[in-house]
Amino acid sequence: MKTKMKLRQGSFLWYLYLDKIYCLLSVRNVKTLVEYFHLLDAHHNNTLNDVLFYHFLKHVTNLRGTQIKIVFDMLDWNAVGEIGFDQFYVLVCILLSHQNHLEEQFMYRHSRPVFDLLDLDGELRIAASNFHTYRFLFNIKKQELKELFHDFDITGDRRLNYKEFKLYTIFSIDKSQERQKAEKEKENEKQKEREKEKGKEKWKSLLLKRMSRVSPESHLEKMRIEI
Amino acid sequence: MEEKPFKVSVKPQERRSSGRASPQDDIRNLWTTATLSQSQLNLPLAELCESFDEGGAVRHAAAAWLESRWELGEQGAAQPDGASVESEALEQELRRESSLESCLEEGDESRTTTESSLVSVPRVSRHTPHRAYWTEQQNRLPLPLVELMENEALEILTKALHSEPPTPPAPAKGSGGFRGVLQAVLQAPADPRAPHKFKATGGTSAGSTS
Numbered sequence: 001m002k003t004k005m006k007l008r009q010g011s012f013l014w015y016l017y018l019d020k021i022y023c024l025l026s027v028r029n030v031k032t033l034v035e036y037f038h039l040l041d042a043h044h045n046n047t048l049n050d051v052l053f054y055h056f057l058k059h060v061t062n063l064r065g066t067q068i069k070i071v072f073d074m075l076d077w078n079a080v081g082e083i084g085f086d087q088f089y090v091l092v093c094i095l096l097s098h099q100n101h102l103e104e105q106f107m108y109r110h111s112r113p114v115f116d117l118l119d120l121d122g123e124l125r126i127a128a129s130n131f132h133t134y135r136f137l138f139n140i141k142k143q144e145l146k147e148l149f150h151d152f153d154i155t156g157d158r159r160l161n162y163k164e165f166k167l168y169t170i171f172s173i174d175k176s177q178e179r180q181k182a183e184k185e186k187e188n189e190k191q192k193e194r195e196k197e198k199g200k201e202k203w204k205s206l207l208l209k210r211m212s213r214v215s216p217e218s219h220l221e222k223m224r225i226e227i
Numbered sequence: 228m229e230e231k232p233f234k235v236s237v238k239p240q241e242r243r244s245s246g247r248a249s250p251q252d253d254i255r256n257l258w259t260t261a262t263l264s265q266s267q268l269n270l271p272l273a274e275l276c277e278s279f280d281e282g283g284a285v286r287h288a289a290a291a292w293l294e295s296r297w298e299l300g301e302q303g304a305a306q307p308d309g310a311s312v313e314s315e316a317l318e319q320e321l322r323r324e325s326s327l328e329s330c331l332e333e334g335d336e337s338r339t340t341t342e343s344s345l346v347s348v349p350r351v352s353r354h355t356p357h358r359a360y361w362t363e364q365q366n367r368l369p370l371p372l373v374e375l376m377e378n379e380a381l382e383i384l385t386k387a388l389h390s391e392p393p394t395p396p397a398p399a400k401g402s403g404g405f406r407g408v409l410q411a412v413l414q415a416p417a418d419p420r421a422p423h424k425f426k427a428t429g430g431t432s433a434g435s436t437s
Contacts, residue, residue: 051390
């Protein structure tokens, strides 16, 4: 599970827009998604079975078969063997947030649904193993996961309850904002340096032009005078 | 300007045979005859009064003609035979609106001069089919995206269909695929009690028909 999850460029989901603050689709996008869902619903049950779901994710993302099955088990929270539009919508939002690098924002804004999804056993606590299984959806690295449990497992039971998970989401979004600021500052510095270099080159070219305008005879006369 | 109506009014007053020359009537006559053209001076008062509105405003011949046209249009709207007149009027309105909209799209420079004259017209035009047109456009996806959505769904469904295992050949009536499998499952004898009679009738019927 080392490959990063990506949406297929040019697919229908790739053109949908996720709000950057609330990480939700607009009403218009939801309407189109409903139409898309109904097109895929070949059996007219308002659901997608495991076969359709598998081929949908296979077509739209670069996920492996095992990952797709894991995602299906996560979304089939009623254990019916089918997925309704609610779960489909959550999945699309997760995929789009991943595509647009909004994973921290998505987890912060929708911490409760994400927690419920990761709480597979229904114990109101997320085990490290479960989090490890689904970390590819939210682009969490192994080392980050270890640090997460080390820093936020306040109760010490090697599981995260909802409050601890919420603290983690707040911390992660603060961290991501700091990263973005640092990246912006770096870009600004680079741009300033480029501008300085451009300015220097301009000065050099101007000097060379001025030098070339002065005739060589005047140079020779100056040289003779000096001699 | 004031002298002219006075000069004009002299002649009709002399020609009227009513004989009542009160000052109020004189003023009324002045007002009623002030806007008359030269050609209408010779008309009797009764005919003149017909051409006035209730509010006293003068109804010129052109205005009367327009009003008659509107009346015809209203009557046509009420009657089913007047649909053609109504459609013509709508077409004329649409042409005006389209020309006005084209003017709006073209000139940013002419906005200041035409804004005052055109402000009222677009407001009216939005109440006509354009509002419905824009709301419909707002709700719809662009056509290329709709095609992409449909093509993608079709690809996914064909892949899902090809990935399914082949259906068993037993059910002849079934259409194949899930339906065929379901029918085979349904027709399979689940209860040992019932199907004996069913099988016997099936066999006798086949023998009788042959």
